[in-house]
Structure formats: C-alpha cells, structure tokens
Amino acid sequence: MACVNRAILFITGSDTGVGKTVLATALTRCLVQAGVPVAALKPVGAGGRGDARRLRAAAGAVLTLAEVNPWHFRAPLAPRVAARLEGRRLMLSQVAAHVRRVQKRFRTVVVEGAGGLLSPLGEDFDSRDLLLALRATPVVVCPNRLGAINQTLLVLAALPRGLARKAQVVLNSPGKPDPASRSNRRMLSELLGRRRVHVLPWRKPARSGGRARADRRLAVLLRPLVSLVRNGLLD
Ligand SMILES: Nc1ncnc2c1ncn2[C@@H]1O[C@H](COP(=O)(O)OP(=O)(O)O)[C@@H](O)[C@H]1O
Ligand SMILES: [Mg+2]
Numbered sequence: 001m002a003c004v005n006r007a008i009l010f011i012t013g014s015d016t017g018v019g020k021t022v023l024a025t026a027l028t029r030c031l032v033q034a035g036v037p038v039a040a041l042k043p044v045g046a047g048g049r050g051d052a053r054r055l056r057a058a059a060g061a062v063l064t065l066a067e068v069n070p071w072h073f074r075a076p077l078a079p080r081v082a083a084r085l086e087g088r089r090l091m092l093s094q095v096a097a098h099v100r101r102v103q104k105r106f107r108t109v110v111v112e113g114a115g116g117l118l119s120p121l122g123e124d125f126d127s128r129d130l131l132l133a134l135r136a137t138p139v140v141v142c143p144n145r146l147g148a149i150n151q152t153l154l155v156l157a158a159l160p161r162g163l164a165r166k167a168q169v170v171l172n173s174p175g176k177p178d179p180a181s182r183s184n185r186r187m188l189s190e191l192l193g194r195r196r197v198h199v200l201p202w203r204k205p206a207r208s209g210g211r212a213r214a215d216r217r218l219a220v221l222l223r224p225l226v227s228l229v230r231n232g233l234l235d
Contacts, residue, residue, distance in 0.1 A: 007229050008103060008136035009168075012113045012127050014151040019141050019172035021051045023200050024112045025058040027139075030222045031108060032060055034230055039106040042069045043095050043130075044114050044121045046083075047076025051112060059110075063102070070098055071122075080120035090122035096133040108229060111136065117155050128158065137166055137234045139225075144171035144199070146180040149187055156192075166234060168225060173202040198225050 011024045024040060031038040039062055040055035052069030071090055073082035083090055103109045111134075113119075113127035120126055131138055138159060142152045148171060156164045169192060171185055189197045199221050203214060228234050 006103065007108045007232070007234050008099065008111060008134050009109070009139050009229070009234075010111045010113065010127070010131045010134065010136035011139045011141060012117045012131070012155070013141040014116060014143070014148075014155055016115045016119070018143050019170075019200060020112050021054055022203070023139070023141050023170055023172065024051075024110050025054050026200065026218055027222055027225065028055065028058040028110045030219055030226045031110070031229060032058070033219070034226050036108050036226075036230060037106050038108040038110060039063050039102050040068065040110040040112070041099060041102060042112045042114070043098055044071045044079045044090065045069050046073040046079045046081075046114065055110070055112060062106070067102065071095070078119045078121075079114050080122055083122070092122060092125035092129055092133055095122065095125070095130060099130075099134055117158055131163060132160065137168065138163055139168045139170060141170045141172055141200070144173050144181045144184055145178050148180065148184045149191075152188060153191070168196050168198065168228070168234075170198045170200050170225075172200045175202050195224065195228075198222065 011020045013020045028038055028040040038059055040059045042052040042055055045052060049069055049072055052065060056065055056068045073079055073086055075082040075085050099111060114121060117128050118126050140155045142148045152169055156167055169188060185197055201217055201221055
C-alpha cells in the first residue's frame, strides 16, 4: 500500500480555459492508477456541470454528482455573479466544510477552482481564500507560451508566502509550441526549483492507436507530481 499522507490539491490557474480540468482529470486518473484513495471535486461551478462530470468519472465515480459539485449556477459567469442572478448566496464556510468532509473519507482530494485564482466564487471568498481555509497545496496551471513566466509568477505573488512556497506549477503544452515553450520550463525551474515545475502534454483528438501511447506519456510526465502525493512530500 502506498504511503499516502493527507493532501488537498487545489487546481487553479492563470486564467479560465487554461487546462485546469484537463490537468485535474489526468492527475486524478494517475493517482487512482497509483493506488491512492482519491476523490475529485468541483465544489463551485457556473455555466454547466461538464467539468464536474469529467472529474467524477476520472475518480471512478466514487462520489455522486451532487457531492462532486454541490453548488452550481446556470449563467456562464463568475460564480458569485451567477449565484446572485438566482437570488442565492454562497459562503466560504459551507464550501470548506464540504471539502473537509470528503477529505475525511478519501484522504487525498483534487479540487478544481472556477476561473482564475481571484475570480469571485461566493459572497466572501475566491479560490485564494478557499485554498487558505483548506491549507491546500496550490497547483497553478498556465499555458506554456510566451508570457507564461510572468503569468505564473503573478499568480504565485498573489498567494501568501507560505502557500506560494509549496505551490506546484504545471505548464500546459499548446497544440503549437512557440519559441518560449521550451525555455519557460528551464527558467521557472531555475526560479522555483525543478521539483515544483511540471509539464502537461498536448493531447491530440482521439485517433485509433494513438491513445494508449498518449496516456503512457501523460503518466510519465505527471509521475513526479503523483510521487509527491504518494510520499507525502507536498508541504
Ligand atoms: N493539454 C491539452 N491538450 C489538448 N486540449 C487541451 C489541453 N489543455 C486544455 N485543452 C482544451 O482546452 C479547453 C480548456 O481546457 P479546460 O481544462 O476545460 O480549462 P479550464 O478548466 O481551465 O477552464 C478544453 O477544450 C480542453 O480540452
Ligand atoms: Mg474547468
């Protein structure tokens, strides 16, 4: 049995649409394959429950959709804004309590935020507040293109120092790399330490034969992150 310490991995990003769900589902699958008891949550969402369904499936449907995503609002807007359109209000204490309850059952929980780090989630919180309340490990996803170093460092600078120090960074490979895609990893590793910078490969649309190879490559690239969870080395 793997030595698994308690961990909440909070997947946030430099923006919306940067690959948080792609990473969260891939990482959850890799953790399941590594024998880590894990649940994946999208506690707050707006504009559809596709992310929540994908996360639920990635963890092997160990939770109901209502447990994966208890708070969902119709409008495709920041959740605080979408909630108000429905006359609803969501508070940090409710969401933090839900994540903690799930963590008691599974020990390791992958939580996807909504939007970027400072997008308003509920009346009194954004992803940064939730990260802090949960003492979670931030996992910052950023598209690997020109500008990624600045965007990654801006997100880390917005975190309290203790959280920034334990943050992991995932550069999400674009379909078409630019000249910066290769050097970004080196420079961020120099600034943050090699162990904290990871790469998520670009995943081509499904084609017969290519899937298994792509899955193996993904597992290899995410192995260092999986090992940190398995060995309780995230703090
Ligand atoms: N590594 C990748 N390979 C292929 N497609 C990707 C990759 N990362 C993101 N995408 C695509 O980009 C879009 C946004 O990604 P998503 O994970 O939903 O972003 P977020 O959760 O941050 O809003 C989706 O259509 C997703 O399939
Ligand atoms: Mg998403």
